[in-house]
Amino acid sequence: MLRLAPRLPTRALVRHALRAHALPLARPALPSGTRLFASAPADDIDVDNVAYGFMASQALFTGLEMGLFDAIAAGPEAGLNIDELKAAANCSAPRLQTLVTSLVAIKSLKRTPDGRYTLSPNTARFLVQSSKQYYGDYLKYQMGRQFYHRMGALPDVMTSGEAPSYASWFSDPETAATYTQAQHNGSVATAKYLIKKKLQLGDAATMLDVGGGSGAFSYVFTEATPGLSSTVLELPEVCRTGEAIKAKQPVSVQERVKFVELDATSPDWPVNDAAYDVVLMSYISGSVPESIIGALYANAYKALKPGGRLLVHDFMVDNSLDGPPLGALWALQHVTVNADGLGLCPQGVIERMGSAGFDPSACETMEMITGLTKLIVAYKP
Numbered sequence: 001m002l003r004l005a006p007r008l009p010t011r012a013l014v015r016h017a018l019r020a021h022a023l024p025l026a027r028p029a030l031p032s033g034t035r036l037f038a039s040a041p042a043d044d045i046d047v048d049n050v051a052y053g054f055m056a057s058q059a060l061f062t063g064l065e066m067g068l069f070d071a072i073a074a075g076p077e078a079g080l081n082i083d084e085l086k087a088a089a090n091c092s093a094p095r096l097q098t099l100v101t102s103l104v105a106i107k108s109l110k111r112t113p114d115g116r117y118t119l120s121p122n123t124a125r126f127l128v129q130s131s132k133q134y135y136g137d138y139l140k141y142q143m144g145r146q147f148y149h150r151m152g153a154l155p156d157v158m159t160s161g162e163a164p165s166y167a168s169w170f171s172d173p174e175t176a177a178t179y180t181q182a183q184h185n186g187s188v189a190t191a192k193y194l195i196k197k198k199l200q201l202g203d204a205a206t207m208l209d210v211g212g213g214s215g216a217f218s219y220v221f222t223e224a225t226p227g228l229s230s231t232v233l234e235l236p237e238v239c240r241t242g243e244a245i246k247a248k249q250p251v252s253v254q255e256r257v258k259f260v261e262l263d264a265t266s267p268d269w270p271v272n273d274a275a276y277d278v279v280l281m282s283y284i285s286g287s288v289p290e291s292i293i294g295a296l297y298a299n300a301y302k303a304l305k306p307g308g309r310l311l312v313h314d315f316m317v318d319n320s321l322d323g324p325p326l327g328a329l330w331a332l333q334h335v336t337v338n339a340d341g342l343g344l345c346p347q348g349v350i351e352r353m354g355s356a357g358f359d360p361s362a363c364e365t366m367e368m369i370t371g372l373t374k375l376i377v378a379y380k381p
């Protein structure tokens with residue numbers, strides 16, 4: 001629709017826009033391919049793009065599951081034809097063409113005039129296993145196999161308030177392992193970015209990594225900070241996956257990271273008071289009920305030495321509560337595994353830090369993953 005704009009006078013443009021928006025209402029069936037993923041005015045929702053976006057998500061996850069991107073990356077520069085893709089994916093049915101056509105339509109693949117398929121630049125960067133920037137496992141396992149299905153329960157959870165907690169969801173060893181392994185590489189990259197670009201840990205010697213998952217942040221932080229040891233507090237099944245991932249770290253890191261089982265919603269933590277220089281909480285504030293967040297920060301306060309730092313990293317929206325969209329949607333997704341959780345923004349986090357004893361006026365807020373996460377640093381006086 002917007003592509004036509006320069007050639008249309010204003011009234012015709014308005015009529016055209018109204019017609020375009022009216023079309024889906026008039027048609028019972030799917031909109032045409034040209035409407036799907038068309039753009040809307042910047043300040044308005046593109047209803048089709050949002051409503052049918054789940055189909056695109058599954059096209060991407062299925063492309064990953066079937067190894068299509070890796071197969072094209074490993075093939076000749078000119079790309080693979082459909083028969084070669086069918087052989088690579090072990091699927092000779094016409095539906096493979098349907099999937100590949102969809103991947104072209106959403107710009108993940110390109111089709112040459114002679115019917116060969118190549119990767120788009122972003123697909124080559126992010127969705128091919130051999131790329132340094134690959135995060136396809138996270139998308140395939142945590143998004144595709146887990147949260148995608150949880151999100152289907154959102155309407156029911158909103159009305160009933162009934163959803164599993166992380167503790168009950170992760171009592172199943174396979175679920176905990178899949179989630180934790182999928183999280184690992186992404187968190188390693190985030191931890192490296194944090195330590196390189198946002199803050200150094202200086203002469204910190206002791207750290208608590210609350211809800212530390214695979215231990216990704218602890219491995220990166222201890223490797224970058226020679227005198228630092230870290231204790232990862234996690235749910236039992238996550239500790240088991242974390243131990244296996246720890247075994248693959250350099251020996252000097254393995255010796256300085258340990259896992260301790262804890263449901264962090266319990267009031268008493270198995271740690272000494274005033275013993276830690278740093279308490280890290282990455283993605284845990286949004287994973288527990290709202291009523292628990294204050295207690296998490298109070299426990300962090302108790303565990304920290306005077307002058308110690310609490311680092312809260314999580315999906316957050318701006319204080320204006322109007323975005324960014326992925327920060328907002330991640331909080332919504334968490335509702336399906338934490339029905340009584342809080343959608344986080346810096347103000348909400350800092351207020352609760354203040355109630356726990358930290359000085360709100362000394363808290364620092366930093367952007368982390370653009371459009372998704374923020375980091376708040378609080379100091380124990």
Ligand SMILES: C[S@@+](CC[C@H](N)C(=O)[O-])C[C@H]1O[C@@H](n2cnc3c(N)ncnc32)[C@H](O)[C@@H]1O
Nearest residue numbers: 166187211212213234235263264265282283287
């Ligand atoms: C998105 S993951 C983040 C893991 C890690 N902090 C990181 O950034 O890579 C959220 C973690 O919070 C943990 N978690 C959620 N509720 C918890 C609880 N009640 N006690 C301990 N850990 C919990 C989950 O087990 C999961 O590993």
